[in-house]
Amino acid sequence: MTPDAQQSQRGVVFDIGGVLELTPELHTIPKWEKQLHLPPGEIGQRLNTVFEDGCYGRVSEDEVLESIQRLLGIDAQTADSFMADIWVEYLGTPNDELIAYFRALQSRCITGILSNSFVGAREREQEHLGLEGLCGHIVYSHEVGFYKPEPEIYRLTCERLGLPPQQVVLLDDSPQYIQGAREVGMHTVLFTHNKKAIQAIERWLAP
Numbered sequence: 673m674t675p676d677a678q679q680s681q682r683g684v685v686f687d688i689g690g691v692l693e694l695t696p697e698l699h700t701i702p703k704w705e706k707q708l709h710l711p712p713g714e715i716g717q718r719l720n721t722v723f724e725d726g727c728y729g730r731v732s733e734d735e736v737l738e739s740i741q742r743l744l745g746i747d748a749q750t751a752d753s754f755m756a757d758i759w760v761e762y763l764g765t766p767n768d769e770l771i772a773y774f775r776a777l778q779s780r781c782i783t784g785i786l787s788n789s790f791v792g793a794r795e796r797e798q799e800h801l802g803l804e805g806l807c808g809h810i811v812y813s814h815e816v817g818f819y820k821p822e823p824e825i826y827r828l829t830c831e832r833l834g835l836p837p838q839q840v841v842l843l844d845d846s847p848q849y850i851q852g853a854r855e856v857g858m859h860t861v862l863f864t865h866n867k868k869a870i871q872a873i874e875r876w877l878a879p
Contacts, residue, residue, distance in 0.1 A: 683833040683840035688787040690845035691863045695764030700757045718743045726790045729814035733792045763800050784809035786829045788820050821852025
């Protein structure tokens with residue numbers, strides 16, 4: 673790409689959870705704390721490091737399950753059931769209207785996904801959303817070892833799009849992650865619902 677062409681290009685990056693996937697609170701952890709006779713907040717305390725390691729890609733899925741068994745004192749079958757419930761809540765429901773809009777943007781600009789993720793997410797979200805062909809670039813925290821709002825993950829995303837941050841807009845549902853993107857120079861749209869998000873992206877893409 674020539675410098676002039678690069679300067680005229682725009683990049684649009686979408687988050688997944690809470691944006692392309694609608695993820696209502698299913699209260700999975702409280703349900704399991706009740707089932708395992710644990711006090712509120714106990715599972716989070718015991719599994720905090722495991723969940724963090726999974727988000728940064730420091731462990732495999734098998735290692736996650738082994739740690740859950742050990743830290744919660746449950747057998748392999750129960751650990752599998754626990755993680756199955758976690759994945760149901762994680763994946764939520766595809767936001768079909770926004771997915772269709774995002775897919776169509778490929779003909780107009782450079783597109784990408786930036787997601788704080790968990791080991792195993794790519795395979796499940798490919799099946800759930802059909803990520804292949806949805807956009808040009810996908811950056812998962814568990815694959816790159818950075819996590820929003822760390823500046824490195826935003827810069828890496830822009831590098832993969834081949835654009836400077838000033839020519840990229842991020843759609844995300846987290847004010848904290850929006851702020852992180854702004855601090856590296858990206859434009860941002862805070863997601864609240866589809867109509868407002870699409871209107872904001874269209875305004876940003878307009879000549």
